[in-house]
Amino acid sequence: MSATDEGLHGHDYDDLAPGDEPPAEGLGAAVRGYVLGFILATALTAASFYVATHNVVWEPSAPAALVTLAIAQMGIHLVFFLHITTGPDNTNNVLALGFGVLTVGLILGGSVWIMDHLNTHMMTLQSLPAAGGAEMSMKP
Amino acid sequence: MTDAPATPAGAPPASALARRPVDPHALGHRTHGGHHGPATGHGEGGPASKRITVAYGFWLFLLSDIVMFSAFFAAYAVLYREYAGGPTGRQLFEIPRVAWETAFLLISSFVSGLAAVAMQARNKLWTEAALLVTGLFGAAFLFLEMKEFAELVAAGAGPQRSAFLSAFFAVVGCHGLHVTAGLLWLGTMMAQVWVKGFRGTIQRRMMCFLLFWHTLDIIWVALFTTVYLLGAGA
Numbered sequence: 023m024s025a026t027d028e029g030l031h032g033h034d035y036d037d038l039a040p041g042d043e044p045p046a047e048g049l050g051a052a053v054r055g056y057v058l059g060f061i062l063a064t065a066l067t068a069a070s071f072y073v074a075t076h077n078v079v080w081e082p083s084a085p086a087a088l089v090t091l092a093i094a095q096m097g098i099h100l101v102f103f104l105h106i107t108t109g110p111d112n113t114n115n116v117l118a119l120g121f122g123v124l125t126v127g128l129i130l131g132g133s134v135w136i137m138d139h140l141n142t143h144m145m146t147l148q149s150l151p152a153a154g155g156a157e158m159s160m161k162p
Numbered sequence: 163m164t165d166a167p168a169t170p171a172g173a174p175p176a177s178a179l180a181r182r183p184v185d186p187h188a189l190g191h192r193t194h195g196g197h198h199g200p201a202t203g204h205g206e207g208g209p210a211s212k213r214i215t216v217a218y219g220f221w222l223f224l225l226s227d228i229v230m231f232s233a234f235f236a237a238y239a240v241l242y243r244e245y246a247g248g249p250t251g252r253q254l255f256e257i258p259r260v261a262w263e264t265a266f267l268l269i270s271s272f273v274s275g276l277a278a279v280a281m282q283a284r285n286k287l288w289t290e291a292a293l294l295v296t297g298l299f300g301a302a303f304l305f306l307e308m309k310e311f312a313e314l315v316a317a318g319a320g321p322q323r324s325a326f327l328s329a330f331f332a333v334v335g336c337h338g339l340h341v342t343a344g345l346l347w348l349g350t351m352m353a354q355v356w357v358k359g360f361r362g363t364i365q366r367r368m369m370c371f372l373l374f375w376h377t378l379d380i381i382w383v384a385l386f387t388t389v390y391l392l393g394a395g396a
Contacts, residue, residue, distance in 0.1 A: 065267065
């Protein structure tokens with residue numbers, strides 16, 4: 023077997039690569055981490071589908087509940103599967119993630135916001151004044 | 163100047179270079195120098211190992227991929243009610259099928275994590291077995307998704323039917339293409355681990371692949387929530 027010195031768990035642990043597990047963990051702890059993440063993710067997924075298909079929360083608040091559950095599950099995936107944590111050895115990874123989240127927020131929020139305003143302020147075909155109604159806007 | 167009487171001003175730098183230590187800042191001696199203290203991410207201790215830089219670079223790629231997906235999501239969020247008289251999400255989406263897809267992809271992501279553990283233990287057999295199970299669940303997911311697409315198109319609800327369906331096929335199809343590429347990559351990794359073993363390059367490729375696969379599951383979480391669950395309930 024050609025195990026090299028660049029193994030997944032080398033001896034220098036000044037930084038962690040994304041996906042790396044903390045150095046102190048053994049194999050058993052690593053498996054336990056994945057199992058715990060799997061259980062939590064399954065629970066959150068089941069909760070999402072339950073909220074969507076059953077009438078458990080107040081109807082207008084269901085979207086907010088679903089989005090909250092989804093964000094929680096993404097956090098579970100990040101921590102237990104991608105091992106992006108808040109430890110000092112993860113500073114660079116977290117900073118990059120923060121910038122990514124900021125960009126995603128700008129794109130999503132900005133698009134929805136702007137397009138919603140355009141929708142609100144734009145006349146639809148039905149609301150246009152019929153022929154002859156054009157002088158309406160010419161009032162002094 | 164004063165501490166170098168043997169070197170006249172303007173002398174060729176060769177002599178000065180000869181007296182200089184080869185590696186004055188110990189840039190190349192990170193692993194030999196012991197600990198540089200707990201401070202990390204502050205430039206201490208010289209350049210990071212290749213494993214760290216490769217995975218970090220791939221992490222940046224994944225984040226930019228997520229940013230690209232966010233544009234597709236934004237398009238869907240803007241267009242999701244533009245049915246153009248066509249079928250709505252509530253009429254089209256089948257929640258049980260989405261539940262199966264979600265379960266398959268989550269199990270696949272979990273088992274790929276076990277492949278990482280098996281690689282850590284340098285166990286070729288378990289690594290290959292875990293990768294195989296990962297790929298099978300990923301293929302099952304892809305099969306269900308393609309079946310759904312085929313049924314939608316056959317029912318006249320293809321991407322050209324309405325803006326809502328265009329956005330739907332774009333965002334879900336983009337994820338499906340990523341899964342397809344991931345499956346090809348997975349097969350390549352199985353062959354490389356089999357032939358080349360756990361040498362450094364293979365380990366780094368495996369790390370990148372596993373990050374990619376986990377990220378696809380994160381994107382699917384956003385997908386099944388916003389597109390399917392919110393779409394079917396809206």
